[in-house]
Amino acid sequence: LLAAPESQVVAVETNDKKHVVAKGEYLGTIAKKYKISIEELRALNHIEGNNVMAGTTLIVGKAKATLELDNSSEVASANKKVKEKTYQVQPGDSLYKISKKFPGVSISDIKKLNNLKEDDLKPGMKLKING
Numbered sequence: 300l301l302a303a304p305e306s307q308v309v310a311v312e313t314n315d316k317k318h319v320v321a322k323g324e325y326l327g328t329i330a331k332k333y334k335i336s337i338e339e340l341r342a343l344n345h346i347e348g349n350n351v352m353a354g355t356t357l358i359v360g361k362a363k364a365t366l367e368l369d370n371s372s373e374v375a376s377a378n379k380k381v382k383e384k385t386y387q388v389q390p391g392d393s394l395y396k397i398s399k400k401f402p403g404v405s406i407s408d409i410k411k412l413n414n415l416k417e418d419d420l421k422p423g424m425k426l427k428i429n430g
Contacts, residue, residue: 316360322353333359388424401428 326349330337343358394406412427
């Protein structure tokens with residue numbers, strides 16, 4: 300499990316970023332200005348063809364805002380869920396042998412995650428593993 304920072308800054312998409320078409324502008328120049336493709340500009344605005352009227356308001360992307368979150372427990376929980384694997388116990392396995400197959404995973408990690416009290420493994424058991 301990776302340590303999560305106390306707070307985290309993230310970019311969040313907010314409202315649509317808009318552009319009002321000026322006289323003489325066309326989709327190609329608008330797309331270039333906002334670094335998007337003409338196809339993307341058409342899709343965002345449900346436009347067919349290349350004609351667009353002056354004064355039309357077009358969506359040209361999503362505005363971004365940055366937020367600072369104090370969510371160390373949520374980030375840690377998300378990291379845990381993403382990294383969780385399962386391992387099927389093989390004949391002759393022990394918690395020690397299994398922990399060596401997964402760098403950074405200790406015997407106590409395996410015991411806690413699987414509610415094991417002893418090294419009471421049986422072939423075929425499925426164990427949750429973080430790492």
